[in-house]
Amino acid sequence: MNICASPLAELPPASGFAAAGRRRQRVLAVGVIGPGRVGSALLEQLRAAQPRLLRDSALELKLCGVVASKRMWLDCDDTELNGRHGGAQIWRPNDLDAFAGHVRGSDGRHALLIDCSANDEVAARYPRWLAAGLHVVTPNKLAGSGPLSRWQAIRAACAGGARFRYEATVCAGLPVVQTLRDLLDTGDDLLAVDGMFSGTLAWLCNRHDGRQPFSALVREAHALGYTEPDPRDDLSGLDVARKLVILAREAGRALSLEDVDLQSLVPPALAALPLDDCMRRLDELDAPMAAKLAEARAEGGVLRHVAQLDRHGRASVRLLVLPASHAFAHTRLTDNIVQFSTRRYCDNPLIVQGPGAGPEVTAAGVFTDLLRIAESLEARA
Amino acid sequence: MNICASPLAELPPASGFAAAGRRRQRVLAVGVIGPGRVGSALLEQLRAAQPRLLRDSALELKLCGVVASKRMWLDCDDTELNGRHGGAQIWRPNDLDAFAGHVRGSDGRHALLIDCSANDEVAARYPRWLAAGLHVVTPNKLAGSGPLSRWQAIRAACAGGARFRYEATVCAGLPVVQTLRDLLDTGDDLLAVDGMFSGTLAWLCNRHDGRQPFSALVREAHALGYTEPDPRDDLSGLDVARKLVILAREAGRALSLEDVDLQSLVPPALAALPLDDCMRRLDELDAPMAAKLAEARAEGGVLRHVAQLDRHGRASVRLLVLPASHAFAHTRLTDNIVQFSTRRYCDNPLIVQGPGAGPEVTAAGVFTDLLRIAESLEARA
CATH class of the missing domain: 3.30.360.10 (Dihydrodipicolinate Reductase; domain 2)
Incomplete structure (x- = not known):
């Protein structure tokens, strides 16, 4: 190959790149489990960041639901992160897999479950959710430090492409x-x-x-x-x-x-x-x-x-x-x-x-994980 | 929507995700400018990591060339990072844009230029390379701390999707x-x-x-x-x-x-x-x-x-x-x-x-930037 015959100047700019680049809007459906102190701080941070993320990173966050121990709020789809989670809208009996299915949707969109509970039953479902293509982020240490077999099941479930991140489990928002x-x-x-x-x-x-x-x-x-x-x-x-x-x-x-x-x-x-x-x-x-x-x-x-x-x-x-x-x-x-x-x-x-503790910095650690996952998302029609 | 009618268990696992997930192999063409102490350490690190990246992250690094102040080595395309850069193969007069064009190729592949020189003429070309769709990573402080107008041109050139990263410019490999x-x-x-x-x-x-x-x-x-x-x-x-x-x-x-x-x-x-x-x-x-x-x-x-x-x-x-x-x-x-x-x-x-200094840790800071960019790459045919 004679490179002198194809200097950069003679190639059309950004060929094949701009069209596939990061500016194509990506949508990430988000469900939050456990709106306690960390979960509430996170919802507040996501809500505040939403316009900036859309403008600077072409990332649209859709809050699809929040689930607490005895109830859930759904169908925020169309209103994005507008803070409506503060008031009960539609709520149904707590069924975690149904909640996960709702966040995932059926249109092949990117979806993320954020587990801010400290509940072992929730952690037990990570392998299943990850295998189903949902990303999972958590500040909850139960999965990372729990039974080794479950940890290995979580790693194995990520082989399909879903990601599991847990920065905030160690020293909250510090980059550890x-x-x-x-x-x-x-x-x-x-x-x-x-x-x-x-x-x-x-x-x-x-x-x-x-x-x-x-x-x-x-x-x-x-x-x-x-x-x-x-x-x-x-x-x-x-x-x-x-x-x-x-x-x-x-x-x-x-x-x-x-x-x-x-x-x-x-x-x-x-x-x-x-x-x-x-x-x-x-x-x-x-x-x-x-x-x-x-x-x-x-x-x-x-x-x-x-x-x-x-x-x-x-x-x-x-x-x-x-x-x-x-x-x-x-x-x-x-x-x-x-x-x-x-x-x-x-x-x-x-x-x-x-x-290395506190709701705001812990939520920020979770948010950082969300951003790292968002960076890796492909734009989908 | 009645979510109870579509629990997760009844959806096919990983619908729409596994096929588009991270396991599809991504190829990143890499060109290194300035094989000095940091550049050489980096080439060694990349070479050593290549099998692991391919296995664990489905990322194939293709070393397409190395350019020094007075010569360049090209066409490592087919041999990947096998250390051949140590011996002069084909080399031609140093023409930076031609080198960039060679690394980018003409098939729309992902391409990254790594500037380990401390050369202002190289930094002056970042906006042009970024606008042409090449990612740029550098431990070189000249762009980040040089004329503000050039810095702004670099930021503007990233709008098309190419990414400019420079972790190693501050405290080498420390996450700053x-x-x-x-x-x-x-x-x-x-x-x-x-x-x-x-x-x-x-x-x-x-x-x-x-x-x-x-x-x-x-x-x-x-x-x-x-x-x-x-x-x-x-x-x-x-x-x-x-x-x-x-x-x-x-x-x-x-x-x-x-x-x-x-x-x-x-x-x-x-x-x-x-x-x-x-x-x-x-x-x-x-x-x-x-x-x-x-x-x-x-x-x-x-x-x-x-x-x-x-x-x-x-x-x-x-x-x-x-x-x-x-x-x-x-x-x-x-x-x-x-x-x-x-x-x-x-x-x-x-x-x-x-x-916060030294060839190995500085090279690792550059490598971290490369990995961050690689995470965001879409698989391309």
Whole structure:
């Protein structure tokens, strides 16, 4: 081929491209499951973004329905994201598959279900929905950290082209899952993940300086709304372990929750008590935590609640004594932080840090997943 | 519509989706301009990833050519990324538009030019290439921080569907441009960007503790290869200012280099000297830097080289005294760091930190852009 005979100038501009390019309008039907705090924030963000997405990205979002635990709102098709979901329109008994079928429609359009519930029954339906061509996005950790067989069924169901995304399951809106994905997809090798994935435990560790007993800090955090209604849900580290499992699976490790060396901060004697009784006996936390703090100080370090995945796939969630120079020693109050050590980032890791919880930033993480899926959609007649 | 009459189970699975899904093979023709350190690292990464991309993402990369400053290698079409670019095959006089035409081909295929040169003449051709339907990816800052009119021409040229991406222009492989894009695209409002965008200046500030004169540190960094061949290229802050301009434009600010309040560390007397003369007189840096350090210590703070964009669009690059508790006070040696303060991330910012230079991580940033473009490609016959 003599390229001098076909310089760019002599070809018609954009041949074959403009016609097939991104400016052709794409339509994405959206159904939201679980209009709680995150779901409501998301609906608000989508509504606000709709004119801009249509103008700048030729993307039309059609909100086809919202389903709550006991009712659903349908047929917003023609009104797009106009906020009408706030008032009950037509609603029918909650049937999740019927809802999914409604969002998918029968005209071969692109359709996305967003699961903002924290409901295992919903997560159990992802494989079925994905196999039927519906994309699924969720901030719900139950699928990513639940039974490995279900996780594998979800991956297998994506083979047909539907996509499953879950950025907001780890550190809410911070770019964590996508960053790990990009490292791996560009051929890097993951050596270790270290993270502080609980804003509550970060706050408690930051404040735990010996001036007041640990139980007093837990009570303060509880009163401020920093903890779950039952603070043992934070102190157990289970939620942190779920996030670590999600990242480990993203990196190709067949890890399950029971494989994580999870060291709960809740003394066994408190674990099974009714909440009120537990709160009364919270000072049983104090002696072991004071001992840990003394240990850290003897070493000149700080106490931090850390999730770790090493290069052999070993996963742990526990209190660690870290040197005062460690990046985790300088986090701010409730910040989450994650560091990826890889073959390319080996001397110094790649770090992402910031607020890792809250309805608005979690919804934004979900929205980012929606945009990533939308970018990959083909225009359809 | 009675959705109960059309539950998901009764629709054929994946109707209309599997056939149009992502498993249909997509072909992306790739041409690389500038096989220097970054370009060579990229070619190696692409070659290694090729079998995996084809298997997992149904993406076939075709390396159609590599062009250096004085020659080009073409017609790797049929051999894909098999490393043959290492040996000169057919080569012809360097004609960039002819090269672009060759990569684009005439069959309407997807085509991508990757500019790893640092050549303004190449950057000047982006609008033309984009208008002709070629995607462009670059780690080269000249377009993003060059004349605003050219930048606007580039944006306008993307209207036809071709995409221009440049993640690796800011902090190499760290997820910075995409993170800002996602914040904005999901409806967040940017309040401020603060960053340390020079590993060299970070290292110098970290090491500058008064025990040795600043010029000795510069000589040490120069000897270690941490600086550009002419260390004034680092000390001027110009490269940092370019990165800030790129982020400001990403956030919609019509900013140019000359709008940045850029405070060079190079005394005016040294700025115009030949390199050898400058290196001999480097101790002229010492008195002003010692005074800055004394000022920082008097305030109980640390000295850092910081780029800032505020909510009014004012941009500055300068030495700042920061409190010892500031996130920038605890960075590691040559790390880059960027923090985005937004409406949603207002109490604590979103932070990305890590090594922000080097051929491998820069190439990975380019590769990530390639993957993002590939995700959006439609399968074509």
